[in-house]
Amino acid sequence: MFERPTSGERAVLVHINFPDGAGQEDLQEFTELVGSAGATSVATVTGTRHTPDSRLFIGQGKADEVLAAVEEHDADLVIFNHPLSPTQERNLERLLSCRVVARTGLILDIFAQRARTFEGKLQVELAQLRHLSTRLVRGWTHLERQKGGIGLRGPGETQLESDRRMLNARIKVINARLDKVERQRHQGRRARERADVPSVSLVGYTNAGKSTLFNTLTGAQAYVADQLFATLDPTLRRVDVTGVGPLVLADTVGFIRHLPHDLVAAFRATLEETRTAELLLHVVDAHDPERHAHMEQVNEVLHEIGAEEVPQIRVYNKIDLCDTEPHIEYLEDGQVDRVWVSAITGAGLDLLAEALKTHFHGAQVHGWLHIGPDGGRTRSSLYDIGEVMSEHVDEQGSWWLEICMAQRNIDKIIREAAGECDFLTAESVDFLAGTAQAS
Numbered sequence: 207m208f209e210r211p212t213s214g215e216r217a218v219l220v221h222i223n224f225p226d227g228a229g230q231e232d233l234q235e236f237t238e239l240v241g242s243a244g245a246t247s248v249a250t251v252t253g254t255r256h257t258p259d260s261r262l263f264i265g266q267g268k269a270d271e272v273l274a275a276v277e278e279h280d281a282d283l284v285i286f287n288h289p290l291s292p293t294q295e296r297n298l299e300r301l302l303s304c305r306v307v308a309r310t311g312l313i314l315d316i317f318a319q320r321a322r323t324f325e326g327k328l329q330v331e332l333a334q335l336r337h338l339s340t341r342l343v344r345g346w347t348h349l350e351r352q353k354g355g356i357g358l359r360g361p362g363e364t365q366l367e368s369d370r371r372m373l374n375a376r377i378k379v380i381n382a383r384l385d386k387v388e389r390q391r392h393q394g395r396r397a398r399e400r401a402d403v404p405s406v407s408l409v410g411y412t413n414a415g416k417s418t419l420f421n422t423l424t425g426a427q428a429y430v431a432d433q434l435f436a437t438l439d440p441t442l443r444r445v446d447v448t449g450v451g452p453l454v455l456a457d458t459v460g461f462i463r464h465l466p467h468d469l470v471a472a473f474r475a476t477l478e479e480t481r482t483a484e485l486l487l488h489v490v491d492a493h494d495p496e497r498h499a500h501m502e503q504v505n506e507v508l509h510e511i512g513a514e515e516v517p518q519i520r521v522y523n524k525i526d527l528c529d530t531e532p533h534i535e536y537l538e539d540g541q542v543d544r545v546w547v548s549a550i551t552g553a554g555l556d557l558l559a560e561a562l563k564t565h566f567h568g569a570q571v572h573g574w575l576h577i578g579p580d581g582g583r584t585r586s587s588l589y590d591i592g593e594v595m596s597e598h599v600d601e602q603g604s605w606w607l608e609i610c611m612a613q614r615n616i617d618k619i620i621r622e623a624a625g626e627c628d629f630l631t632a633e634s635v636d637f638l639a640g641t642a643q644a645s
Contacts (some may be wrong), residue, residue, distance in 0.1 A: 207525075209219055215245045215246050215282065216245075216248050216253060216279065216280065216281045216282045217240060217245040217246065217247055217248065217252075217281060217282070217283050217284065218235070218247075218248060218249045218272060218275045218276055218279065218281045218283075218284045218285070219236065219240060219247050219249070219250040219251070219284075219285055219287065219576050220250075220251050220252075220264065220272055220284060220285070220286045220287065220288075221233045221236060221250065221251070221252050221253075221287045221469060222252070222253050222254065222255055222258075222263075222264060222268075222284055222287075222288060223252070223253070223254045223255075224249060224254075224255060224257075225254065225256060231250070232463060232496070233287070235462070235463060235615045236309075237250075237285040239312055239313065239316065239415075240312065241414060243312055243315050243316050243319070244318050244319070245283070245285065248275075248281055249275040249279050249281070250343075251268070251271055251272050251275055251280070253268050258288070258426050260294075261294065261297055262294060262297055262298055262301070263286070263288065263290055263292070263294045263298070265283065269298065269301055269302070272284060272302060273301065273302050276302055276303075276304055281295070282305065283304055283305040283307055283520055284302055284304060284305070284306050284307070285295040285306075285307045285309075285312055286306065286307070286308050286309060287309055288308065288309055289308050289309055289310055289346075289387065290308040291304070295308065302635075303450060304384070305499075308335060310374075310438065311360065312463050313440070313462070314330070314333055314334050314337060317330045317333070318330050318334065324387075325384070325387045326337050327384055328380050328384055328387070328460045329384065331380060331467050332377065332380045332381070332384070335376060335377050335380070336375055336377065338373065339373050339374075339377075352634055359557065362449070376418045376543075388478070389472050391478065391479070401451050403444070403452070403453065403454055404450075404453050404484045404566060405453070405454040405455075405456065405479070405482065405483045405484055405485075406454070406455050406456070406483060406484065406485045406486075406487060406562070407455075407458060407479055407480045407483035407485075407486050407487070407516075408420055408455065408456065408457050408458060408486075408487050408488035408489055408491070409461070409486050409488055409504060409508065410460060410461070410488055410490060410500075410504055411459060411460060411461055411462065411486070411490070411491065411494075411497075411500035411501070411503065412459075412460030412461060412462050413460065413491070414460065414489045414490060414491040414494075414500075414523060414524075414526055415491065415523040415550075416457055416458075416460060416489045417457055417491060418523075418549040418550060419487075419489060419521070419523060419547075419549035420441065420455060421456040421549075422549045422552065422555065423445055423455060423555070423558075424443040424444075424445045424455055428603055439552075441456070441481070442454055442455070442457075443455050446609055447559050447562050447563070448471060448559055448563075450559070450562050450563050450566050451615070453562070456479045456480070456483065458477065458479060458480055459477075461503060461504045461507045462503070463499075463503050477511045479514070480508070480511065480513050480516070481512050481513040481516070483512055483513075483516055484516075484517075484566075485516070485517050485518075485519065485566075486508075486513070486516050486517065486519070486567060487518075487519055487521050487562040488501070488504065488518045488519065488520045488521065489521045489523050490522050490523065491523060491524055492522035492523060492524050492525050492527075492528055492530060492546065493524045493525075493527040493528045501520075513555055517546075517565070518534060519542050519543070519545060519546060519561055519562075519565065520543065520544045520545070521544075521545050521558065522544055522545070522546045522547070523547060523548065523549055523553065524549075524550075525546050525547065525553065526548040526550060526551050526553065531546070532545075532546050532547055532548070532553045532554025532557055533545075533546050533554070533578070534546075534561055538563075541565070542561040542564050545557055545558050545561045554607045571610070571611065571616060571631065572608075572609075572610045572631070573609065573629055573631040574606050574607065574608055574609075574629070574630050574631055575588070575605075575606070575616070575619070575627055575628075575629050576604060576605075576606055576608065576610055576627055576628050576630065577604060577605040577606075577623070577627040578604050578627065579602070579603040579604060581605070581623055581627050584619060584622070584623045585607065585629055587619075588607060588609065588619070593609050593610070593611055594607050594608070594609060595608040595610060595619070596608040596611060
């Protein structure tokens with residue numbers, strides 16, 4: 207067995223097309239993933255197969271072609287744009303005499319580079335350990351297993367069994383720590399629910415411009431780069447939207463085609479922010495010709511984490527690259543379907559604010575809020591958010607404020623006023639006025 211190098215960035219890429227579509231991946235996306243990981247592509251080997259080979263995945267002839275490319279370019283590793291079984295990885299490494307990395311391992315490496323927060327590092331380590339637990343045999347081929355015969359019997363536990371036991375122990379520790387972090391997140395969500403602050407989560411395919419849009423809307427300084435998985439750790443910020451009030455905006459990890467199940471499981475706690483959000487802003491790269499396929503991939507992941515029922519507004523970003531004017535598209539029932547914006551230039555962001563207002567205030571109620579003489583603070587807050595259409599003071603010194611707001615916001619005002627005000631619809635006020643005039 208060869209000595210596996212621990213470093214190296216010169217990579218030969220292997221991409222196989224399957225006519226039936228099973229396991230089909232995108233070559234351009236694969237190349238971007240390799241670049242995001244920091245590797246240098248020195249050659250790309252492509253081919254077509256009906257089904258993967260059980261021993262080498264690509265067959266003996268194509269494997270010899272990959273070996274020739276490795277020797278010609280002095281490559282350090284071979285990266286496959288497909289998931290490989292532990293046996294296939296081991297057989298390929300023996301044949302090619304260099305490291306072999308599957309698509310899952312490549313994505314895990316990118317995630318390990320991007321993780322910055324304590325929670326993010328724990329989630330990446332958990333995904334790595336779960337992936338590594340099925341591939342321990344690759345790292346210990348130089349060690350002997352237990353043997354039979356006089357003088358050859360081992361101490362009772364093989365190195366593989368010892369490593370597997372340590373891995374399982376570490377996985378338990380990480381799960382316990384992530385459970386503690388999740389409880390803290392749950393407490394934060396409960397506090398927001400008590401304050402009746404809606405949460406909006408940005409979701410979308412990786413590199414669609416979510417973090418740029420997030421920074422533009424919130425004034426945050428989240429990391430932005432033109433690369434896949436530039437953002438890994440979730441970021442939450444409070445933002446005040448005109449006509450809506452305070453919102454909690456969450457920037458989450460971008461999705462990708464055939465996201466490994468280990469990653470989905472490891473990041474389930476983080477993606478809980480998406481599942482519990484009241485609205486998803488599905489950010490789409492309007493300039494990407496593959497945007498429809500990417501939208502389907504995002505919806506598949508949302509279904510996997512149980513967020514398929516959360517309402518969505520699709521935000522088509524990067525319209526500055528495709529010469530499209532900002533505009534809003536509505537469904538037949540009047541709900542917002544799509545908003546076309548540019549997070550870089552700021553074009554259409556006023557329309558996005560209008561879309562948020564339409565969503566959260568879709569069922570607006572027009573009427574009069576009756577505030578007693580002691581309710582000056584409530585009256586002042588209504589003027590601060592600009593919801594007062596007109597005002598009248600009666601003989602008792604009480605205020606009658608004409609407003610047009612969502613019912614949920616009206617209920618919140620009455621609840622916070624603690625009996626100092628009540629609400630009458632416009633029809634009720636007209637009825638009372640007519641009754642008083644008749645009497």
